[in-house]
Amino acid sequence: MMQKIISPGEQLFEKPLDLEGTFVDDGRTYASVMGLVRDDRFVPLKGHYLPVPGDYVVGIVIVEKFSGYIVELHSPYEGNFSNRETREAFAVGDVISAKVAEVNEVHAATLVEPRKFSGGTILEVDYVKVPRIIGKNGSMLAMIRDFTGCDLFIGKNGRIYLRGGNTTLASMAIMKIDAEAHTPGLTDRMREFLEAATGKKASPESSV
Amino acid sequence: MTEKKLLGDDGKRLSGRSDVDLRPLSMSVGILKQANGSAMVEWGKNKVIAAVYGPREVFPKHQTNPHKARISFRYVMAPFCSMEEHGRAGPNRRSIEISKVLKHVFENLVLVNQFPKTSVDISTEVIQSDGGTRVAALTAASLALVDAGIPMRDLVSPVSVGKIEGRIVVDLDKDEDNFGSSDMPVGFSHRTGEIVLWQMDGMLTRDELAKGLDMAFEASKKVRELQLEALKAKYGTAEQAETG
Numbered sequence: 001m002m003q004k005i006i007s008p009g010e011q012l013f014e015k016p017l018d019l020e021g022t023f024v025d026d027g028r029t030y031a032s033v034m035g036l037v038r039d040d041r042f043v044p045l046k047g048h049y050l051p052v053p054g055d056y057v058v059g060i061v062i063v064e065k066f067s068g069y070i071v072e073l074h075s076p077y078e079g080n081f082s083n084r085e086t087r088e089a090f091a092v093g094d095v096i097s098a099k100v101a102e103v104n105e106v107h108a109a110t111l112v113e114p115r116k117f118s119g120g121t122i123l124e125v126d127y128v129k130v131p132r133i134i135g136k137n138g139s140m141l142a143m144i145r146d147f148t149g150c151d152l153f154i155g156k157n158g159r160i161y162l163r164g165g166n167t168t169l170a171s172m173a174i175m176k177i178d179a180e181a182h183t184p185g186l187t188d189r190m191r192e193f194l195e196a197a198t199g200k201k202a203s204p205e206s207s208v
Numbered sequence: 209m210t211e212k213k214l215l216g217d218d219g220k221r222l223s224g225r226s227d228v229d230l231r232p233l234s235m236s237v238g239i240l241k242q243a244n245g246s247a248m249v250e251w252g253k254n255k256v257i258a259a260v261y262g263p264r265e266v267f268p269k270h271q272t273n274p275h276k277a278r279i280s281f282r283y284v285m286a287p288f289c290s291m292e293e294h295g296r297a298g299p300n301r302r303s304i305e306i307s308k309v310l311k312h313v314f315e316n317l318v319l320v321n322q323f324p325k326t327s328v329d330i331s332t333e334v335i336q337s338d339g340g341t342r343v344a345a346l347t348a349a350s351l352a353l354v355d356a357g358i359p360m361r362d363l364v365s366p367v368s369v370g371k372i373e374g375r376i377v378v379d380l381d382k383d384e385d386n387f388g389s390s391d392m393p394v395g396f397s398h399r400t401g402e403i404v405l406w407q408m409d410g411m412l413t414r415d416e417l418a419k420g421l422d423m424a425f426e427a428s429k430k431v432r433e434l435q436l437e438a439l440k441a442k443y444g445t446a447e448q449a450e451t452g
Contacts, residue, residue, distance in 0.1 A: 007363070009361060076265075
């Protein structure tokens with residue numbers, strides 16, 4: 001598999017393509033951030049989350065208004081939801097999960113389905129690493145759940161909620177993935193790491 | 209102005225360099241924990257630290273632009289950065305001007321339309337100075353921006369050229385700057401070959417200017433190479449990554 005590390009300004013493709021972390025100039029596609037190019041895909045190594053309709057995110061309530069709440073989204077932009085969306089009352093500082101319903105032209109998100117989390121901890125990673133934490137068909141996530149017995153909710157914005165089980169080990173595993181997200185053989189190394197930490201063997205179904 | 213001999217009998221400069229040699233140059237990326245992106249550049253005796261924060265909320269709020277991100281740039285010299293007196297810490301008339309000029313460089317390179325209503329705050333601090341600190345600050349700032357994941361059209365690769373004892377030379381140090389007859393910092397975007405910074409102190413003839421610009425362009429290629437090397441030193445482990 002041919003793969004190359006790319007820095008901003010390097011040409012990726014001769015044709016104009018609309019990809020994340022790229023821009024088009026004079027009919028050609030160039031990288032705008034550090035990333036990896038593989039065949040006709042570009043994987044950014046760094047990024048800033050912009051809310052996209054349909055995403056499930058983990059947010060923190062930062063303002064309580066008469067008609068709703070403003071939510072911090074681990075992003076340059078904030079979200080808000082109306083108190084029509086819920087019968088529950090929220091307070092500043094509450095950690096919630098929500099779905100992005102709508103985004104306006106300056107990236108402010110309208111959220112729906114707010115759910116309050118109680119107990120547990122949160123962890124923040126760069127949102128471009130989220131696919132690696134989930135793994136192919138959720139394999140990596142299933143493995144972490146298996147070994148740690150921890151209940152995880154992964155927001156597309158790179159904020160992760162953990163509760164129950166061995167949250168310390170699960171956090172360590174996620175930080176390890178965050179640090180080594182684009183190195184070869186990550187799934188195998190994570191399995192070894194978790195096996196060594198827990199003394200358990202991976203069950204066959206968790207190693208898809 | 210006091211006279212000072214800037215060329216040796218062997219035709220070389222006081223630092224032992226030829227006309228087109230750069231001073232020893234080293235760069236490191238990601239040196240600060242708190243910033244979104246950071247870099248340090250050691251360019252001869254210059255030492256500059258750059259930190260980038262953002263995109264984040266704009267302060268003061270009235271500077272918010274609903275169409276694009278605001279770039280703020282801070283260039284300051286530490287009071288202890290050289291043998292000369294630098295007065296109180298913080299910006300002065302000279303550094304406010306340099307901050308403004310360098311801000312415009314990044315306004316043209318950062319994809320500001322992608323982050324409306326936000327601010328990208330670039331801060332550079334000259335810890336030690338020996339001539340050519342603005343090009344060192346620009347080099348560090350562009351690395352820090354990449355490290356922060358701010359989308360840009362290209363890196364800036366700057367270098368200064370100037371005239372000493374009638375000769376056009378690259379990368380002036382402090383003595384050559386102070387006692388030479390002209391100093392011209394230039395910044396290039398090598399993707400397109402565009403000039404993104406161009407200033408001049410003193411006088412040059414048209415021919416000298418054209419020659420200086422050519423020499424700066426060649427020298428800045430070396431700066432760019434080192435910038436890419438520094439970035440790969442941090443992100444290079446991703447080289448043989450598997451499919452995600």
